[in-house]
Amino acid sequence: MTHAPPRRLQTLMQALQRLPGVGQRSAARMAYHLLQHDRDGALQLAQALQEAVQGMRHCVLCHTLAEEEVCPTCADPTRDASQLCVVETPADQAAIERTGAYRGRYFVLMGRLSPLDGVGPDDIGVRPLLQRLQATPPVREVIVATNFTAEGEATAHVVTQLASALGLHVTRLARGVPVGSELEYVDLGTIAHALADRR
Amino acid sequence: MTHAPPRRLQTLMQALQRLPGVGQRSAARMAYHLLQHDRDGALQLAQALQEAVQGMRHCVLCHTLAEEEVCPTCADPTRDASQLCVVETPADQAAIERTGAYRGRYFVLMGRLSPLDGVGPDDIGVRPLLQRLQATPPVREVIVATNFTAEGEATAHVVTQLASALGLHVTRLARGVPVGSELEYVDLGTIAHALADRR
Ligand SMILES: [Zn+2]
Ligand SMILES: [Zn+2]
Numbered sequence: 001m002t003h004a005p006p007r008r009l010q011t012l013m014q015a016l017q018r019l020p021g022v023g024q025r026s027a028a029r030m031a032y033h034l035l036q037h038d039r040d041g042a043l044q045l046a047q048a049l050q051e052a053v054q055g056m057r058h059c060v061l062c063h064t065l066a067e068e069e070v071c072p073t074c075a076d077p078t079r080d081a082s083q084l085c086v087v088e089t090p091a092d093q094a095a096i097e098r099t100g101a102y103r104g105r106y107f108v109l110m111g112r113l114s115p116l117d118g119v120g121p122d123d124i125g126v127r128p129l130l131q132r133l134q135a136t137p138p139v140r141e142v143i144v145a146t147n148f149t150a151e152g153e154a155t156a157h158v159v160t161q162l163a164s165a166l167g168l169h170v171t172r173l174a175r176g177v178p179v180g181s182e183l184e185y186v187d188l189g190t191i192a193h194a195l196a197d198r199r
Numbered sequence: 200m201t202h203a204p205p206r207r208l209q210t211l212m213q214a215l216q217r218l219p220g221v222g223q224r225s226a227a228r229m230a231y232h233l234l235q236h237d238r239d240g241a242l243q244l245a246q247a248l249q250e251a252v253q254g255m256r257h258c259v260l261c262h263t264l265a266e267e268e269v270c271p272t273c274a275d276p277t278r279d280a281s282q283l284c285v286v287e288t289p290a291d292q293a294a295i296e297r298t299g300a301y302r303g304r305y306f307v308l309m310g311r312l313s314p315l316d317g318v319g320p321d322d323i324g325v326r327p328l329l330q331r332l333q334a335t336p337p338v339r340e341v342i343v344a345t346n347f348t349a350e351g352e353a354t355a356h357v358v359t360q361l362a363s364a365l366g367l368h369v370t371r372l373a374r375g376v377p378v379g380s381e382l383e384y385v386d387l388g389t390i391a392h393a394l395a396d397r398r
Contacts, residue, residue, distance in 0.1 A: 006255065015240070015247035019233070020228055033218070035255050051210070052234060111235075
């Protein structure tokens, strides 16, 4: 190209495209914005990236990203070690925590199976989950709390098989009608599942 | 919050939201992706940001982002110094360069007027343009090549007034360029004709 952008600008645009969802055009817009209007922001982002890469790791017990070898939730001695709730993401874990209805331990897969996107068991925390299930103190119940999407269900299937093979008691969050909602306005699939899962 | 993400992760998510078009959800997705699957990419991005902030400045002649005080295009002695083509962005400049139909100089505003978004003359290179128009060797013709959008036309109006006030001959790209389109995506022939038919 006879009229290529300067090298450092090109390097920045390429590096920005490593971010998920950022293509060539967004990367250019981001690069120009930072260099023209927010150089402080650019330097803050650079530092935040370096500190996160240096300081964040997977918790050896629950696999979530943490600053410590054992994250604060896993380090809490008041939580019931016999229950292990398996979730896809820290956001899902936070949603369950907000209910205040669960006081056991967690395992955070940090992803979900998605064969179409090339996400297999080795790309999410299935291997560390296997280690976790064999650790002491022993887990007695595995609560599968992956999402009720196709990918979440596929992930649930793999987790269930793994835990069952180890002789553990496996449960799944109930599918049903949301509390406070009227049947008239609930979608058919949810009602059908609520009927099938009635207890 | 009882279950907040670790501090370094929060800092990274906030820093990513300084990027235009990146909200809370995208920032979280980006942070997790980098820390789980592309730590090399994160460090490369950090370095690219720092080197770009340190090494990129505005060319003192044409106002584009450059690694040198005077960019390669402005430093080219074979280009006609009596013609100055005013464009919004480096991408627009590159589109004109690709036609091979123009051998004069450029001024890159690095933006366009957009009063609704709070972008006024001081936010784009109007002040450095005024200096440029008064520099030697003298410019005789100012070719206004801002986009044929509402914002581009408003920008063209300001540039035209400025150059006219200095007694310079001002032309505008002919409307061979489809109204409402951006130069970056217009075919070469149309741009070449618009250059030839400038008035
Ligand atoms: Zn943990
Ligand atoms: Zn220049």
